[in-house]
Amino acid sequence: MDSQEARTIVAKELQRYRAMTYQELQRLLKEQDLLEVRGPSGASYQLEVEAIWDDRPGGNLRVFGHIDDRGLRALAPLTEDFIIAPNGSFVGERATIFVKLLDEAVDVWLKPYEQPGDVEKAMADYLAWETDLLPRIERDGSCKFLSVAGA
Numbered sequence: 001m002d003s004q005e006a007r008t009i010v011a012k013e014l015q016r017y018r019a020m021t022y023q024e025l026q027r028l029l030k031e032q033d034l035l036e037v038r039g040p041s042g043a044s045y046q047l048e049v050e051a052i053w054d055d056r057p058g059g060n061l062r063v064f065g066h067i068d069d070r071g072l073r074a075l076a077p078l079t080e081d082f083i084i085a086p087n088g089s090f091v092g093e094r095a096t097i098f099v100k101l102l103d104e105a106v107d108v109w110l111k112p113y114e115q116p117g118d119v120e121k122a123m124a125d126y127l128a129w130e131t132d133l134l135p136r137i138e139r140d141g142s143c144k145f146l147s148v149a150g151a
Contacts, residue, residue, distance in 0.1 A: 001069040
């Protein structure tokens with residue numbers, strides 16, 4: 001799969017969804033859009049667009065675009081996303097979304113102490129994320145955990 005071509009396609013397609021209202025995008029919570037797209041090279045791609053609640057139902061909505069070539073890349077599709085607030089504003093974005101969408105993919109995860117800059121802040125941010133993970137999953141409501149007696 002041509003990652004640059006795929007990234008350009010998903011960025012272009014997500015622009016159409018960014019033009020939709022918060023209310024219109026909520027339909028993606030129940031049903032995903034599945035599109036067949038042909039790139040300039042002639043390659044065929046499958047694009048899936050879906051949404052989840054980013055923090056809690058009725059709060060921010062995260063919209064994902066997943067693109068693959070129906071080959072091995074389907075196991076780990078290239079993914080881009082955006083977050084829209086109930087008031088219609090976009091959350092956590094720099095001035096230009098295209099910079100984020102067109103950057104080269106990074107296939108490594110840096111540990112907090114490997115991050116450039118303020119290592120203590122990176123470690124604190126990671127710990128805050130990790131300690132809030134299970135409560136966020138519980139608030140989301142899409143996963144259920146069973147309690148094991150005596151554990």
